[in-house]
Amino acid sequence: MSRSVLQRGVNVAAFLVPGFALWLPSGYSYGALALLLLAILSLPQWLGKPVPRHTVGLALAITLMALVLLLDFDPSSGSLKALDRPIKYLAALPCLLMLAQWAPTCKAVWRGVAVGAWGAGCVGAWQVWGQGLERAAGHTNEIQYGNLALCLGVMCLIGLVCLWARWRPTERWALAGGVFMGLMASVLSQSRGGWLALLLLAPVLLWLALRWLPTVRVWRASGALLLAVLLLGGAFHDNLRQRTALAMEEVNAYVDTGEAHTSIGQRLAHWQLAWRLGTERPVWGWGSEGYEREKRSRAEHGEVSAFVTQFSHAHNELLDTFARRGGVGVLALLLFYGVPLAVFWPSRRRLERLATPEAREQDLAVRLVGVCLVLSYIGFGFTQVFFAHNSGNLFYLFMLAILSAMLVTPGAARSQA
Structure with a gap:
C-alpha cells in the first residue's frame, strides 16, 4: 500500500x-x-517500528x-x-x-x-x-x-x-x-x-x-x-424539571420504603448488591455468569428486589466490575x-x-x-x-x-x- x-x-x-x-x-x-x-493491509509498513x-x-x-x-x-x-x-x-x-x-x-x-x-x-x-x-x-x-x-x-x-x-x-x-x-x-x-x-x-x-x-x-x-x-x-424547562423531581422522588422512595421498581431505586439496589457480592469474593469476583446466577438466587430468597434481575449490569462501572471480576478487575479498570x-x-x-x-x-x-x-x-x-x-x-x-x-x-x- x-x-x-x-x-x-x-x-x-x-x-x-x-x-x-x-x-x-x-x-x-x-x-x-x-x-x-x-492496519492489516499495511502490516509490513508498521510492524516492528519503534x-x-x-x-x-x-x-x-x-x-x-x-x-x-x-x-x-x-x-x-x-x-x-x-x-x-x-x-x-x-x-x-x-x-x-x-x-x-x-x-x-x-x-x-x-x-x-x-x-x-x-x-x-x-x-x-x-x-x-x-x-x-x-x-x-x-x-x-x-x-x-x-x-x-x-x-x-x-x-x-x-x-x-x-x-x-x-x-x-x-x-x-x-x-x-x-x-x-x-x-x-x-x-x-x-x-x-x-x-x-x-x-x-x-x-x-x-x-x-x-x-x-x-x-x-x-x-x-x-x-x-x-x-x-x-x-x-x-426551551425544555418542563422536561428537565420533571426528570429532576422524579429523581428526587425515587431516591426518597428507596430510602423510606426500599422501593426498587424505579430507575433510581433499582440502581441503588444494584449498587448495594454489587458491593456485597464484591466483598464476598474480593480478588477474582464471581465472573459474569456467576454474578447473574447469584443475583437471581438472592432475588428468589428476598435479599434483593426481583426487579433488578431484569437488568444485565449494576448501573455503576466500578461496582459492576468489582462484583464480576473483583479487585483484579477494578485495578484493570x-x-x-x-x-x-x-x-x-x-x-x-x-x-x-x-x-x-x-x-x-x-x-x-x-x-x-x-x-x-x-x-x-x-x-x-x-x-x-x-x-x-x-x-x-x-x-x-x-x-x-x-x-x-x-x-x-x-x-x-x-x-x-
Missing part, C-alpha cells in the same frame, strides 16, 4: 469514528473496521483489560459470547500501533467531531419532533446516545476555544453549532447521568483552559456556553482510565517542549479532548456500565488510538489544522 493511499485511508477512518458514531445504526463501528482493515512510550502504555492498559475480560470465557461451555469484548480490545491494538506511524490530520478529526455532534442533534430532533418519541435514543439507547452526544459537543467546544484563531468563520460556526447540537441531543435523551458527568468535567476543563489559554477567550466561551445552556433549559488520563494530561513540561504558540495550541486541544474523553467516561460510569455496550467500548478505544497518534508528531500532524 502506497504512503499516500494509506494516509488518505487513515484520514477517512479517523473522520468516521466520531463522524458516524450517532448518525447510523452501529455508526461507531465503521471507522473502527476501516482502521482495522488498514513506538512512543505513551503508545506502549495505552497498549498495555488495553491488553490488561482484554485479559481480565477473558476470565469470563469458559471453553467447556461451548459458547463464544464471552470472547466478544476481549476481541474488540485486542483488535484495537494493531490500529493503535499503525496510527503511531501514520497519524491522521487534525482537519480530518475535527471535521469528524463536528459532523458527529451535528448528527446526534439531527437524529434526536427527528426522533422527538418528527416521530413523537418521548426520549431520543438514536440508534442505541437513551443513555448511550445522550452521553456520547454530550461528549462530542464538549469536544467541539474544546476545538473551538483552543484553536479559535485558526478557524475560518464557517468552521467556527460549524463547531459552535456542534456544541449546541450535542447539548440539545443530551437534553432530548433526558439522560441524567450525562448531566452529572458534566459537573465533573466542567470544572476540570475550565481550570486547564484558564491555565493555558487567554483568560478573555475562556470567559467569553464560558458565557456563550452558559447562554446556550439557559436557552436549552428554558482504574488503569484503563488512569493511563490515558496521564498520557493526555497537559503538563507544563509537555507543552513547553513545543517551539511555537501554534504548536502548543494544537497540542493542548488534542490533550484536552483526551482528558474530556476519559473524564466523561468516568462520570458516565457512575450511573451506567458504559463498557457493557459496543458504543461505549468502540468509541473509547478508537478515539484513544486516534488522539494518541496525534500526539506523536506535534509539528507535522497538527500543522494541517
Whole structure:
C-alpha cells in the first residue's frame, strides 16, 4: 500500500469514528473496521517500528483489560459470547500501533467531531419532533446516545476555544453549532447521568483552559456556553424539571420504603448488591455468569428486589466490575482510565517542549479532548456500565488510538489544522 493511499485511508477512518458514531445504526463501528482493515493491509509498513512510550502504555492498559475480560470465557461451555469484548480490545491494538506511524490530520478529526455532534442533534430532533418519541435514543439507547452526544459537543467546544484563531468563520460556526447540537441531543435523551458527568468535567476543563489559554477567550466561551445552556433549559424547562423531581422522588422512595421498581431505586439496589457480592469474593469476583446466577438466587430468597434481575449490569462501572471480576478487575479498570488520563494530561513540561504558540495550541486541544474523553467516561460510569455496550467500548478505544497518534508528531500532524 502506497504512503499516500494509506494516509488518505487513515484520514477517512479517523473522520468516521466520531463522524458516524450517532448518525447510523452501529455508526461507531465503521471507522473502527476501516482502521482495522488498514492496519492489516499495511502490516509490513508498521510492524516492528519503534513506538512512543505513551503508545506502549495505552497498549498495555488495553491488553490488561482484554485479559481480565477473558476470565469470563469458559471453553467447556461451548459458547463464544464471552470472547466478544476481549476481541474488540485486542483488535484495537494493531490500529493503535499503525496510527503511531501514520497519524491522521487534525482537519480530518475535527471535521469528524463536528459532523458527529451535528448528527446526534439531527437524529434526536427527528426522533422527538418528527416521530413523537418521548426520549431520543438514536440508534442505541437513551443513555448511550445522550452521553456520547454530550461528549462530542464538549469536544467541539474544546476545538473551538483552543484553536479559535485558526478557524475560518464557517468552521467556527460549524463547531459552535456542534456544541449546541450535542447539548440539545443530551437534553432530548433526558439522560441524567450525562448531566452529572458534566459537573465533573466542567470544572476540570475550565481550570486547564484558564491555565493555558487567554483568560478573555475562556470567559467569553464560558458565557456563550452558559447562554446556550439557559436557552436549552428554558426551551425544555418542563422536561428537565420533571426528570429532576422524579429523581428526587425515587431516591426518597428507596430510602423510606426500599422501593426498587424505579430507575433510581433499582440502581441503588444494584449498587448495594454489587458491593456485597464484591466483598464476598474480593480478588477474582464471581465472573459474569456467576454474578447473574447469584443475583437471581438472592432475588428468589428476598435479599434483593426481583426487579433488578431484569437488568444485565449494576448501573455503576466500578461496582459492576468489582462484583464480576473483583479487585483484579477494578485495578484493570482504574488503569484503563488512569493511563490515558496521564498520557493526555497537559503538563507544563509537555507543552513547553513545543517551539511555537501554534504548536502548543494544537497540542493542548488534542490533550484536552483526551482528558474530556476519559473524564466523561468516568462520570458516565457512575450511573451506567458504559463498557457493557459496543458504543461505549468502540468509541473509547478508537478515539484513544486516534488522539494518541496525534500526539506523536506535534509539528507535522497538527500543522494541517
